[in-house]
Amino acid sequence: MAALRSAFYRDSRLAREPLSAEAAVPLLAVGACGFTLALIAYGGKVADESWWTVVISPLAPDSLRFTVGITGVLLLAAMVRLLRPARMVATAWGPETRARLASLGALAPAEADGAVFGEGDRAGFAFLKRDGVWLALGDPAGDRRDAISAIWRFRDLCERAGVDPAFWRVGPDLLRIYGDIGLTAVSLGEGSLYLALRAEKDLAQLRELLPREA
Numbered sequence: 001m002a003a004l005r006s007a008f009y010r011d012s013r014l015a016r017e018p019l020s021a022e023a024a025v026p027l028l029a030v031g032a033c034g035f036t037l038a039l040i041a042y043g044g045k046v047a048d049e050s051w052w053t054v055v056i057s058p059l060a061p062d063s064l065r066f067t068v069g070i071t072g073v074l075l076l077a078a079m080v081r082l083l084r085p086a087r088m089v090a091t092a093w094g095p096e097t098r099a100r101l102a103s104l105g106a107l108a109p110a111e112a113d114g115a116v117f118g119e120g121d122r123a124g125f126a127f128l129k130r131d132g133v134w135l136a137l138g139d140p141a142g143d144r145r146d147a148i149s150a151i152w153r154f155r156d157l158c159e160r161a162g163v164d165p166a167f168w169r170v171g172p173d174l175l176r177i178y179g180d181i182g183l184t185a186v187s188l189g190e191g192s193l194y195l196a197l198r199a200e201k202d203l204a205q206l207r208e209l210l211p212r213e214a
Contacts, residue, residue, distance in 0.1 A: 090127070090157055091114060092114060093112045093115060093126070106142070107125070107141075113134075116136070116140075116150050119149045119153070120145075123150050125137060132164060133164050133166050134166070136165065136168065138169050148174070151167075155181040166198070167194075169195070171193065171194070
């Protein structure tokens, strides 16, 4: 898993989000459960057993089996909550965001509804919100690996918002990635520029939602 770290584009809540009461409770539960299991492991007839075998061991009293079982379940539940992917939100649009995108070489219009950056903040793009569609303005600019994570993050944001993702005026380099997230590339008739959208989307209807430059 460590060797494949770069293949994952979403950090866990524990690593990405600031510590809050929602994260502190499972974090404390992990510590308390781990301490309890450690105490049990250092004494008694079942000291050499794993915690799940203690639960079914005839050598352990019922009270110990119940305690270990509940502790193990709470430990696993708390770890799942801590390791869930972090909640993703789009970066609000403003002069600072626009400057960040410009420094990466991305399209940075005067007006946009937000921006999406990769997990490492080394690639990003602006986007517009349209009726039923969020429209990314061009390919993510910046580090290629981080650009791929930005595309997948945008897809996840759109899915959570209940809208379709689309990418306007993209080049051929990342078409395979757009295909991986379920988009079909349609030539805009402007050299090697494409519009990547859902295959079932009405292209004529979507054209009306494109920026004026289209």
